[in-house]
Amino acid sequence: MLIISGRQANPAVLADEWGLNRVQREVVQRMAASGEEFVYPSPELLQFELKMRDHLVRSAIALYESGIAFSTFENSRANPVYWDRTELGGFRLRTGVPPSQGIINIFQEGRKYATECATAMVIILYHAVLQSIRREDFERMFADILLYDWRYDQDLDLRTTRTTTFLPGDILYFANPDHNPDKPQWQGENAVDLGRGMYYGHGAGIRDAESMIEFLNEQRRHGATRSAYLVPQATRPGFAYLFPYDNKRPQVRFEQQAMEMSSRITARIGSLFWEW
Numbered sequence: 001m002l003i004i005s006g007r008q009a010n011p012a013v014l015a016d017e018w019g020l021n022r023v024q025r026e027v028v029q030r031m032a033a034s035g036e037e038f039v040y041p042s043p044e045l046l047q048f049e050l051k052m053r054d055h056l057v058r059s060a061i062a063l064y065e066s067g068i069a070f071s072t073f074e075n076s077r078a079n080p081v082y083w084d085r086t087e088l089g090g091f092r093l094r095t096g097v098p099p100s101q102g103i104i105n106i107f108q109e110g111r112k113y114a115t116e117c118a119t120a121m122v123i124i125l126y127h128a129v130l131q132s133i134r135r136e137d138f139e140r141m142f143a144d145i146l147l148y149d150w151r152y153d154q155d156l157d158l159r160t161t162r163t164t165t166f167l168p169g170d171i172l173y174f175a176n177p178d179h180n181p182d183k184p185q186w187q188g189e190n191a192v193d194l195g196r197g198m199y200y201g202h203g204a205g206i207r208d209a210e211s212m213i214e215f216l217n218e219q220r221r222h223g224a225t226r227s228a229y230l231v232p233q234a235t236r237p238g239f240a241y242l243f244p245y246d247n248k249r250p251q252v253r254f255e256q257q258a259m260e261m262s263s264r265i266t267a268r269i270g271s272l273f274w275e276w
Contacts, residue, residue: 004040027168064206066106069114092144138245160236176220178221
């Protein structure tokens with residue numbers, strides 16, 4: 001059920017009135033059809049989430065098309081102009097490099113990079129946020145990025161929720177309980193829900209759920225009896241947390257307002273009011 005400003009919303013009406021694209025239409029349709037409640041205090045917050053979910057899908061496809069390779073942390077690599085490779089195989093933003101440029105370069109020169117699936121998901125998250133919030137806020141909030149496994153800046157405000165209502169832009173997990181112990185990288189696959197039953201997992205590519213499970217089953221130990229499966233959970237960034245930094249919203253300079261207010265002296269006695 002989709003509720004906006006205390007009222008149940010009709011996804012067809014929203015799609016027409018807001019001019020939603022294919023991904024965004026699917027999001028509101030799934031929300032409205034769900035037994036779970038998706039509650040928004042204002043339409044603007046939902047519109048921001050829809051914009052960012054669309055960017056999450058676009059960023060996932062763009063990373064897939066960038067040429068970035070799949071590797072274990074031992075064999076990871078990054079463009080040394082923008083990133084320093086850590087001893088553990090992660091990537092730390094080089095001093096003096098704007099975080100936006102470090103993230104953008106991964107998509108522009110993907111063949112210079114190699115990493116595993118969890119790090120790829122975090123890269124997608126940063127890229128989608130970059131497309132959704134003001135550039136100056138992104139540079140400030142994510143000034144010291146470390147790309148390593150599920151390490152991420154707290155300003156992504158990631159939350160993992162138990163659910164079976166999967167939405168385009170969600171990061172899901174296909175578990176592989178009987179994976180080959182010699183290939184721990186295939187104990188599961190993080191994947192972005194692209195909508196229309198398709199998913200992107202780094203190393204597995206773009207597949208439907210059945211094909212993703214078949215791919216993981218091929219990585220099981222000899223004699224395995226348990227199939228890989230889609231875990232009923234979804235990892236989502238803090239849409240409400242990031243909403244104040246929406247690149248479609250005017251930036252409020254609180255510091256300037258505070259200075260202007262502090263320069264005034266006001267007094268009130270009864271019904272009389274003075275300001276100087």
